[in-house]
Amino acid sequence: MLLHCSPSGNDDGLPEPGAWQRQLAGAIRDPRALCQRLGLDPSWLAGALSGHELFEVRVPEAFAARMRIGDPHDPLLRQVLPLANEVDDTPGFVTDPLEEAQHTARRGLIHKYAGRVLLITSPACAVNCRYCFRRHFPYSDNAPTRLQWDETLNYLRDDTSLREAILSGGDPLAASDRQLAWLVARLDGIAHLKRLRLHTRLPVVIPDRVDGVMLDWLATTRLQKVMVLHINHANEIDDAVIAACARLKAVGVTLLNQSVILKGVNDDVDSLEALSERLFEADILPYYLHAFDPVAGAAHFAVSDEDAEALMAELRTRLPGFLMPTLVREIPGEASKTPLQGV
Numbered sequence: 001m002l003l004h005c006s007p008s009g010n011d012d013g014l015p016e017p018g019a020w021q022r023q024l025a026g027a028i029r030d031p032r033a034l035c036q037r038l039g040l041d042p043s044w045l046a047g048a049l050s051g052h053e054l055f056e057v058r059v060p061e062a063f064a065a066r067m068r069i070g071d072p073h074d075p076l077l078r079q080v081l082p083l084a085n086e087v088d089d090t091p092g093f094v095t096d097p098l099e100e101a102q103h104t105a106r107r108g109l110i111h112k113y114a115g116r117v118l119l120i121t122s123p124a125c126a127v128n129c130r131y132c133f134r135r136h137f138p139y140s141d142n143a144p145t146r147l148q149w150d151e152t153l154n155y156l157r158d159d160t161s162l163r164e165a166i167l168s169g170g171d172p173l174a175a176s177d178r179q180l181a182w183l184v185a186r187l188d189g190i191a192h193l194k195r196l197r198l199h200t201r202l203p204v205v206i207p208d209r210v211d212g213v214m215l216d217w218l219a220t221t222r223l224q225k226v227m228v229l230h231i232n233h234a235n236e237i238d239d240a241v242i243a244a245c246a247r248l249k250a251v252g253v254t255l256l257n258q259s260v261i262l263k264g265v266n267d268d269v270d271s272l273e274a275l276s277e278r279l280f281e282a283d284i285l286p287y288y289l290h291a292f293d294p295v296a297g298a299a300h301f302a303v304s305d306e307d308a309e310a311l312m313a314e315l316r317t318r319l320p321g322f323l324m325p326t327l328v329r330e331i332p333g334e335a336s337k338t339p340l341q342g343v
């Protein structure tokens with residue numbers, strides 16, 4: 001049973017402020033260290049080294065601690081362990097499957113859907129997911145400076161059709177609380193904005209990210225707050241994640257989850273059912289299940305739409321409707337995410 005503790009209580013169990021930054025700085029960034037930490041057979045190292053050349057390894061210890069030692073097929077390890085076949089050039093698997101380069105009209109701003117604008121708030125991530133559709137995104141060209149933030153904020157002020165600002169990345173919570181508090185205070189001052197949304201994986205991989213400093217700016221904004229977490233497997237949700245979610249709920253954050261369907265991680269109905277059940281135990285509702293995007297280097301994660309739709313149909317026979325994510329794909333040029341038809 002969850003205890004919803006108040007962030008201002010005496011025995012609030014809040015993480016030590018700034019502890020998350022040390023954990024982030026100390027993340028495993030060497031393929032050798034990752035293989036050793038998980039007790040993998042040395043035969044995995046060559047592949048890990050070659051994949052690392054393309055997209056560097058990054059795994060915080062708090063996430064590694066949820067993996068099974070000695071199991072190369074652990075569903076959490078799969079998401080972060082580079083494999084030899086990442087260097088394969090698979091026809092149809094491209095570097096920018098969503099054609100985002102075309103939509104980034106201003107640096108750090110993507111406005112594709114009515115009423116919502118996505119702000120690339122931090123180019124960094126706390127974890128590097130091998131299947132990431134942004135693994136080839138030119139983030140260094142999209143990390144906004146203070147001057148560009150002024151331009152971005154003017155854009156938001158001028159477009160009165162906007163209701164929601166979505167902080168994304170990379171991972172927006174990789175930015176400092178000082179920067180985030182500054183930004184959120186400015187968004188707060190734009191009268192037509194109603195909602196602040198964050199798309200983040202940080203509270204999952206480093207639950208101590210949700211400390212008192214972060215809760216302060218979340219608690220004080222007038223905007224309604226939605227956090228879309230990114231969790232692909234039930235084993236990602238340990239007691240520390242549940243406690244971090246309780247802290248977020250206590251300051252009024254609505255918690256949703258998006259996952260990606262990934263071969264070898266969650267492409268079976270038992271895993272998807274366990275994920276939804278575990279999410280609800282943590283007070284998180286399933287939101288989207290993303291169909292796989294053909295990103296170069298990640299072909300080994302591909303699940304066909306047909307298989308994904310069949311999994312959804314079976315999942316629906318096991319779960320209440322409110323625990324069913326919507327299977328979607330982002331199609332360049334469409335006005336919204338596109339739901340896939342069930343079978």
Ligand SMILES: *Cc1c(COP(=O)(O)O)cnc(C)c1O
Pocket residue numbers: 110111112113116117118166330336337
């Ligand atoms: C996915 C996405 C959104 C949010 O879409 P919702 O359906 O509201 O979750 C907004 N902007 C961009 C650019 C997106 O890719």
Ligand code: SF4
Pocket residue numbers: 124125126127128129132133134135169170171201230
């Ligand atoms: S946290 Fe999100 S943006 Fe960062 S690597 Fe993972 S999937 Fe990509």
